[in-house]
Amino acid sequence: MDIKYFDNAATTALDKDTLDRMMSYFSDCFYNPSSIYSASVNAFNAIEEARSKVANALNAKANEIYFTSGGSESDNLALKGFAYANSKKGKHIITSCIEHPAIINSCKTLEKDGFEVTYGSVLENGIVNLEELENSIREDTILISIMSANNEIGTIQPIKEIGRIAHEHGIKFHTDAVQAIGSLKIDVEDMNIDMLSLSAHKFYGPKGVGALYVRKGTLINRMNDGGHQEKDKRSGTENVPGIVGLGYAIEKAYLYLEENTKKISELRDYYISEVEKRIPYVRLNGDRVNRLPGNANFSFEYIEGESILLLLDRKGICVSTGSACSSKSLEPSYVLLSIGLPHEIAHGSIRVSIGKHNTKEEVDYLIDTLVEVVEKLRNMSPLYEEVRK
Ligand SMILES: Cc1ncc(COP(=O)(O)O)c(C=O)c1O
Numbered sequence: 001m002d003i004k005y006f007d008n009a010a011t012t013a014l015d016k017d018t019l020d021r022m023m024s025y026f027s028d029c030f031y032n033p034s035s036i037y038s039a040s041v042n043a044f045n046a047i048e049e050a051r052s053k054v055a056n057a058l059n060a061k062a063n064e065i066y067f068t069s070g071g072s073e074s075d076n077l078a079l080k081g082f083a084y085a086n087s088k089k090g091k092h093i094i095t096s097c098i099e100h101p102a103i104i105n106s107c108k109t110l111e112k113d114g115f116e117v118t119y120g121s122v123l124e125n126g127i128v129n130l131e132e133l134e135n136s137i138r139e140d141t142i143l144i145s146i147m148s149a150n151n152e153i154g155t156i157q158p159i160k161e162i163g164r165i166a167h168e169h170g171i172k173f174h175t176d177a178v179q180a181i182g183s184l185k186i187d188v189e190d191m192n193i194d195m196l197s198l199s200a201h202k203f204y205g206p207k208g209v210g211a212l213y214v215r216k217g218t219l220i221n222r223m224n225d226g227g228h229q230e231k232d233k234r235s236g237t238e239n240v241p242g243i244v245g246l247g248y249a250i251e252k253a254y255l256y257l258e259e260n261t262k263k264i265s266e267l268r269d270y271y272i273s274e275v276e277k278r279i280p281y282v283r284l285n286g287d288r289v290n291r292l293p294g295n296a297n298f299s300f301e302y303i304e305g306e307s308i309l310l311l312l313d314r315k316g317i318c319v320s321t322g323s324a325c326s327s328k329s330l331e332p333s334y335v336l337l338s339i340g341l342p343h344e345i346a347h348g349s350i351r352v353s354i355g356k357h358n359t360k361e362e363v364d365y366l367i368d369t370l371v372e373v374v375e376k377l378r379n380m381s382p383l384y385e386e387v388r389k
Contacts (some may be wrong), residue, residue, distance in 0.1 A: 050243045193215070304377075308377065
């Protein structure tokens with residue numbers, strides 16, 4: 001069956017031209033970039049070229065970029081690495097209750113180690129409550145970590161404003177930009193960002209490679225012991241093909257940013273308006289305006305998201321009920337509960353994330369199939385029966 005892929009927030013297809021760039025670093029130029037002989041210089045140079053590409057995309061300096069194994073590792077390194085390196089200044093961290101588990105669980109680990117964490121609330125549209133955030137700052141607050149955009153509901157946070165608040169209080173600011181990079185322009189200088197996490201597989205690069213931006217002068221400890229790679233902040237022989245792929249993918253993402261964003265957001269808006277027109281009792285989750293170009297998260301009342309997902313899957317359509325990390329759990333999404341959805345409505349939610357390869361025909365197929373599937377499930381739902389009486 002022909003697959004219609006609408007789960008680009010979970011991962012994206014590696015671009016063939018990016019793969020081509022990576023290939024020679026698996027075999028022909030397989031050398032260890034840390035070796036001294038001249039054959040390894042090409043591998044070393046390839047990493048440095050990728051570092052410059054990442055830095056250019058963020059308006060950072062190349063020596064502020066550290067390569068990691070992906071978004072989760074970057075988040076762990078930012079939070080724990082910063083907390084342990086700066087614990088003498090204070091042990092209080094502020095984050096939000098809708099962060100990715102890589103942030104929430106890093107905070108839980110830090111709490112076991114004597115740090116205190118405030119998990120700030122969000123408004124109904126998923127935007128961080130700025131007043132509450134500022135009021136939660138204390139004498140011993142050392143770090144604020146707020147994601148640039150949410151992976152489930154797509155809400156884009158006022159990052160520049162949060163960075164400004166942090167800096168006004170002499171606090172460092174980290175943002176998990178894993179969902180934002182490749183979809184939004186992020187300038188670390190202009191947006192007052194001190195640390196930023198990103199991951200290549202979210203913007204048509206390879207899986208298992210990411211980066212952490214750390215502003216010069218921001219102290220972090222390394223989290224894994226070993227050799228001196230990545231200026232002693234991340235030990236382990238570098239994933240050279242992956243890093244080359246990351247560099248090329250981020251450069252390409254920003255070269256085509258406007259073109260892709262326009263196409264993707266038009267398809268997303270079309271999907272949203274058709275769903276609202278053709279399916280009763282739906283609720284769009286997240287902010288209508290400040291949302292990632294490809295994200296549309298709907299709750300369909302009186303039915304279960306899992307059932308919708310399975311019936312769509314039978315028709316070759318890939319969507320998600322939440323984030324890929326929690327989609328195997330039957331608990332309703334904590335993000336949807338945090339924006340105030342009751343359990344039963346949170347349970348009936350489907351995230352569609354449109355990418356650059358999706359077409360209008362595919363979106364039409366998705367909408368038509370969804371209309372059928374929702375109707376079929378509602379016809380079997382005793383709850384819906386009550387409503388129709
Ligand atoms: C917001 C956010 N942060 C972090 C991650 C983890 O990234 P990775 O899969 O590269 O470890 C994800 C992945 O879905 C994400 O959406």
